[in-house]
């Protein structure tokens with residue numbers, strides 16, 4: 001059986017400069033896969049090629065076994081695309097716009113209205129059928145954008161930064177909708193926000209500077225995001241050796257006479273052991289805080305590893 005998406009040594013350059021180099025990816029299941037990368041990493045370029053909007057310089061993209069460049073019409077039957085700026089027409093009503101997109105997707109006239117009704121229902125916009133898109137909030141406009149992406153029931157739905165610019169309530173709602181959609185479709189979404197990918201995705205692909213630097217499950221990715229150091233403030237800190245003796249501690253860094261950073265090997269109960277030792281030995285612990293890895297640090301760490 002063919003993969004839902006297979007990307008094989010994909011590269012693209014604009015003029016003389018390469019935007020992406022040698023991207024490889026394979027997805028075989030439903031669920032959400034995140035394409036994570038900072039601004040300018042190459043996410044939109046990859047997605048635009050995947051969806052047949054841009055012709056690559058080198059490499060291949062197969063959707064359900066069909067080469068997007070060689071057989072675009074056939075491949076696009078199984079792709080839904082929500083670009084970074086949703087292609088919604090603000091002077092059309094929701095019904096007019098979705099009927100138009102159903103037509104573009106070559107859905108037969110006899111079943112077009114049914115397809116529009118189903119897409120509206122799934123995206124929670126049935127009650128806005130005759131509302132002008134220009135009069136909808138950002139969150140609802142995004143739902144209309146998602147509705148056009150699933151109207152022809154594609155196997156793969158590609159969403160370029162789908163939650164960008166939404167307010168916190170809209171964010172929660174749109175995330176919920178993406179999770180729903182991902183029960184039946186494979187969703188590939190891009191983001192430059194680590195927490196977004198964390199909340200939604202089963203797998204993560206990271207690109208930086210146009211190169212793929214990580215591709216694995218969310219659990220594997222978490223190993224990089226989990227804190228590996230803790231910041232302490234103590235009124236009566238012990239000699240370094242006593243802190244090093246706590247199980248799991250790998251390194252101790254004295255920041256000032258009361259502030260200390262402790263590096264540990266990933267065991268989650270380290271804070272409990274530090275607190276217990278402090279109470280037992282009278283170190284008078286005042287503050288303890290886990291250092292979360294910053295996205296920039298993770299990018300750096302992974303980039304270094306992939307270049308070694």
Ligand SMILES: Nc1ncnc2c1ncn2[C@@H]1O[C@H](COP(=O)(O)OP(=O)(O)OP(=O)(O)O)[C@@H](O)[C@H]1O
Pocket residue numbers: 014018019037038039040041042043044045046192
């Ligand atoms: N049409 C274009 N012409 C020339 N260079 C481009 C063009 N589009 C993108 N680039 C360059 O290609 C690189 C990758 O851009 P791309 O838009 O794919 O990144 P991105 O990860 O989607 O970033 P963002 O989140 O900012 O959209 C960047 O250096 C960008 O400046």
